[in-house]
Amino acid sequence: MxxxxxxxxxxxxxxxxxxxxxxxxxxxxxxxxxxxxxxxxxxxxxxxxxxxxxxxxxxxxxxxxxxxxxxxxxxxxxxxxxxxxxxxxxxxxxxxxxxTPAKSSKGSSSFKFIATGDIGVNNAVSMPLFKQFVTSHEYDFVAFVGDQGYNLDDFNGTKGDEYMKFAEELYANLPILTTTGNHEQAYNFSHYKNRFDLMPYRESGFDNALQYSINYKNLHLVSFDTEVFFEGSEEEVLTALHWLEEDLIEANKRRSKVPWIIVFGHRPLYCSVMSSSDCVEKAEKLRFGEPVDKNYGLETLLSRYKVDLYLCGHKHNYERSYPVLNNTLVTTSYHNPPSFFQVITGNGGNYEGCDKFDDMTNTAAIPKWLGNHYEGYGFTTVEVSRNRLDLHHYEVQEDGTLGDLRDQVRVHKTKGHVKKQAKLAAEAA
CATH class of the missing domain: 2.60.40 (Immunoglobulin-like)
Known part of the structure; x- marks a missing residue:
């Protein structure tokens, strides 16, 4: 849906x-x-x-x-x-x-959605809770940040059938918005493109389901294909980035009516496990493109067009950054933040388990931009209203039951800040 x-x-x-x-x-x-x-x-x-x-x-x-x-x-x-x-x-x-959602109005425009990713059939720890949530009608949709099924193409594609049947109770009752990950890359992402062809890419002016955007109440939400940096040609990378740039330019023209912009993709721009290439070379390639000195990558556009939040997965844990830019802490405040912040929520559960963090006792090695982290299974909820985002990350026990609240943060923007964001984006276009 x-x-x-x-x-x-x-x-x-x-x-x-x-x-x-x-x-x-x-x-x-x-x-x-x-x-x-x-x-x-x-x-x-x-x-x-x-x-x-x-x-x-x-x-x-x-x-x-x-x-x-x-x-x-x-x-x-x-x-x-x-x-x-x-x-x-x-x-x-x-x-x-x-x-169906209520009509937007000044008094009733807030809504909630779930953000999760990296979920398979085996060890899908969070899925039982998601299937329970659909009966409450508390959440308007789920944003999957890539890697579903592990892998959809396995066993001549029958694993994809198995996964879709396994997830049916969630998928059939709550609207699903997806992005693609590295575990969906087989046969030029053909399983993803066909099984999720309903994503609104046609209305968004893209060629396939790998990229699209929607306006939903106070939110402009963009799905971006991070795998193009690692599986695509230079031409495909530029096509993806040019589409994103044009989409963000148009979104900023409506910023007074739709103040929040969230981009979700699979791979992180930042992660704290510096022993992993995902958090060093690959993250840098994603941020700035290749060659790096061209400075035309995903972070380039998130910064230029004043995106508020980047949601991602790939690392099987949870991390929240402070507002960050160019691998540097911008501020520890989420009030009128001058740059985007990032949330990794790739701990939905699959056979690979959770990713371990590096030794956090060495405080000198912890990036200054790191706001919070959690090594375990869980999911993220985001509540969007006119002037704030409320983000919560909940633990899920290995038996599929709800655990503790592991993180929460409120992002607040004034009307003046929204106006400033739109002005700076227009000047950069």
């Missing part, structure tokens, strides 16, 4: 063929009539030896009422409009539920 005036439901099931068509039954309550929805269907063939074939379907609703809970299920019907029950292609899902 994605967020917008239209809701879309994405279904992947390898028993469906393209000879019939899929129907979503949707109503505000189970007692009301269900409605057939428009769809797009295509065939996706895995790049492995078995050439595993999957039939992909994206279903789009009409415009839905705000602040409403809808229930729906998915069934197959034949070309003649009759149910396909009893055939090899018959399928009827259980009933799922989704909620």
């Amino acid at each position: 994605v967020i917008g005036t239209e809701r879309t439901v994405h279904l992947s099931h390898n028993k469906f063929t393209l000879h019939g068509f899929q129907m979503v039954k949707l109503s505000e309550s189970n007692s009301q009539p269900w409605r057939q929805l428009k769809r797009q269907s295509w065939t996706f063939v895995d790049g492995g030896e078995a050439q595993h074939t999957q039939y992909m379907h994206t279903l789009s609703t009409e415009t839905l009422k705000p602040a409403t809970i809808y229930s729906y299920r998915i069934i197959t019907i034949g070309d003649d409009g009759e149910s396909s029950e009893g055939t090899d292609n018959s399928f009827e899902s259980k009933v799922f539920e989704l909620h």
Whole structure:
């Protein structure tokens, strides 16, 4: 599902063929009539030896009422409009539920979302909690910062089927926004591009689901493909960066109405494990591009266009920076911060476990920009309102139960600061 005036439901099931068509039954309550929805269907063939074939379907609703809970299920019907029950292609899902957001207004424009990443099928410690959260309707969407399934292409692509079924209770009930990671790179990211084709890249002017953006109430949220720096050609890197630059220029033109800009990608710009190349050479390449002296990388644009927060994963732990730039602490204050800050939230849980930090007893080796860190499983929540971001990071126990609050921070911006951000971005464009 994605967020917008239209809701879309994405279904992947390898028993469906393209000879019939899929129907979503949707109503505000189970007692009301269900409605057939428009769809797009295509065939996706895995790049492995078995050439595993999957039939992909994206279903789009009409415009839905705000602040409403809808229930729906998915069934197959034949070309003649009759149910396909009893055939090899018959399928009827259980009933799922989704909620639409309330209309934005000065008094009720705040909302919450979950940020998480690096989740597999095995040892997916946080997933049981996420599946519980969907019934509360407390969160408007989940932002996945890359690396899902471990790996979607494994076992001739059947691992992807297994993961999507495993995550169904979450994916089918709460809107999902994703970005790609290194574990999705097989066959030119074909599993990601097909399984998450519903991401709003067409509306965002990009060629595929690797990059897109949305405006949602007070937030402009951008998904950026960090893997292009390591898997792409120089031309592909420049295409990705040019798209991001144009997107941020347009976002700043609307800054008075949509004051917050968050970019999420997979790899970190900063991390404190200096024994890892992810935190040294690879982070520098991501920040400044290659060659570095060209100074045209992801951090270049986040700084130039006054992005507020960069969310990422890849490292299987949690870290929050202070406002930072060029590997240097800018300030320890989150009131009208002059630069972006970064949150790593890649500790959702997978078979690789959590990443260990370097020896933190050597305080001289701890980067001055590091605000807080946590070595364990967990997830992040972000509440967005007109003049503040409230970020919390919660521990998840190995048995899948909720643990302690491990970190929290409030970012506050005045109207004058928002105006200043827009002015500086316009001057830099």
